[in-house]
Amino acid sequence: MKHLFKATLNWTSNKNQDDPSSRFYSKTHQIKIEGKAVLDVSAAKAFKGDPLLYNPEDLLLSSLVSCHMMSYLYICSQNGIEVLEYSDNAEATLEVNPDGSGRFVEARLYPKVKISKIDKIELALELHKKANQLCFIANSCNFPVLHEASCEVFTI
Secondary structure, three states, X not given: OOOOOOOEEEOOOOHHHHOOOXXXXXXXXXXXXXXXXXXXXXXXXXXXXXXXXXXXXXXXXXXXHHHHHHHHXXXXXXXXXXXXXXXXXXXXXXXXXXXXXXXXXEEEEOOXXXXXXXXXXXXXXXXXXXXXXXXXXXXXXXXXXXXXXXXXXXXX
């Protein structure tokens, strides 16, 4: 089974408006996906982008974190674990080479999960491995995606 995803990118030069002598182009652009709000994107601040906008690196990490959570919730439902809360403060390390090329070398997810039953904590922690195996985005990455998960029982 295959699914096709489409995105349209639009960019217009404003080089002459900013500084005609500048060697740099504006990195700000828009990405449109049919039926969804327009996404304003730029380069990361370190690469002369607009720090107020999302950048490709933000979006890659966001995709990874979101996909892992959805895979985790799916696998928990298959194993009778009721997840009540889920949060993550993920990080990804990008290395840039002297020639300007670069790549992500690692992502670390720190999922914090609250479940309903104390006897399921060990299984809930173990299922992050299975979620990583199922995650479409993690399976598409050429760098390690590591998990330092925690789990506790939700108490009122």
